Structures are given as structure tokens and as C-alpha cells.
Amino acid sequence: MYYLLGVVVILVLIALSCRWNWWRKSEQGIAILMYHKIGFAPRGVSLKKLWVEPKKFDKQMAYLTQHKYNVITLKELFDNLLDKKRLPSKTVVITFDDGYKNNYTEALPIFKKYNLKATIFLNVAYIGGKSEWEDSSVESSQPMLNWNEILEMLEYGIDFGSHTLTHANLEYCKDQPKRLNHEINQSKKILEDKLHWPVVSFAYPYGAGTNDKKIKGVLKEAGYRIACGIKQGKVSIPVKDMFNLNRLLIRGDENIVDFAFNIKKGRTRL
């Protein structure tokens, strides 16, 4: 009987170890969280993990506040690094890719509730439209932020970066210099003209191009100063590559324990 109980306890412990790496040392560095959509995933969506329910998001923001995390925007991170300011060890940057309307309708009220800020990477050609770059067999196209919403968010303190014009896979346009330049330069120019705000940050659609010297060269030439990839992990200080910052994907199917482990350890599971 006791033997059986012992086996069950060991099995449970193994299962918990696999789910949460509680035994793993905390990873030092800045945690840049990566979100996409706040809301309820439509039925039949295959990339459901990119939808975080509003209640869950609220809980995550409450966690950051209660545990006294220093939440800054990517621009503030860049400014701090430039001034060689020592950042508190519990520094977090919240980022959103693509610029969905639900960032305004669902996330902004929660940011206001906890007095938090974030950085949103916009697909500039789709502002005020729908996410037409998305494969319709994966998900029906979603409404995107419009300029009025973006300006209101900017006024509140949300920072904006570029995610190209058309959510382009930069690896595919690397041999088309005109297109590459257009996606990178034009998106920055349109944003700066409309927002009167310096756009220093960039996020690579699909994480494509993060290791490509040519693509990074075009980004630097265009005046970007900091860029995010999609590799899972925290950003160690001093930063090795300002144009390929790791991020932590916050999945919709994870709970608050996952969230806490993710921020502390740079991962939630094996």
C-alpha cells in the first residue's frame, strides 16, 4: 500500500517537474513579454495560444503590480541602456505584435487600471483595416487598431514600434532590396509622420531575419535602435545583440503559475 502511494507521489513530482521547471535556477535579465491578442479565441482557431482571455491578462498585470515589477516600454529600455543606467533586476517590458483592435478595447483599460505601459508593434499597411495577411484557413481576419485609437494610446503612454508594412517575412524579401527597404523604412516614416513620435523599435514578423546581417544593416540604416525576435528567453545585461532581443511568449492556455515561472526562469516547461 505504502509502496504504491510512494510511486504515485514520485510520478506526480515528475509530472510537476516537467510542467514547471521549479528546480531550474532563475534566469537573470530583462523579461520582454510577447502578446498578440487579448480576448476570446473564435471557434476553430488553430493558433488559440495567441489569444489571452481578458480575465487572465488582468491577473497577470495584477501579478506584476503586486510583486513590484519595474514595467517599462521598449523605448524606455533603450534609453536606459543608452545612458548605462542600472535597471532593477525585476524589470519587465510588455510587447504586443501586430496591433489588433483588442489591444485598445481589452488591454488598454487593464493597463489603465494598474497604471502600466507597453510597446505595440504595428503592421502599418493594415492600420484601420483587418489582419488580411493572416491565413484565412487558420483564423478569420481580425480588426486592427485605427489611427485615433493609436493616438489615444500614445497619449496614455503606450509606445509604438514597427512590425513592417505588410507583416512581411523579411527572409523572403532579402533579395529584393527595394521591397526590403520599403517594408522597413516606409513603415517607420508613416508612423513618425502620423504620431510625431520617434519610432526606435522593431519586431521581425515570424521572427524571420534575426540572424541576417543584411536585414539588420537595413534596420540600423533606417534609424531603428532596438529589435525583438521570437526566441524564448530573457535578455541578459549587457545586451549582446540589440537587434535580436529574446522574448517570453505568454500563451493563452497557461495559468498564473506558468506566468510567474516564465518571468523568473525564462521558460515555463521543458
Ligand SMILES: [Zn+2]
Ligand atoms: Zn506578427
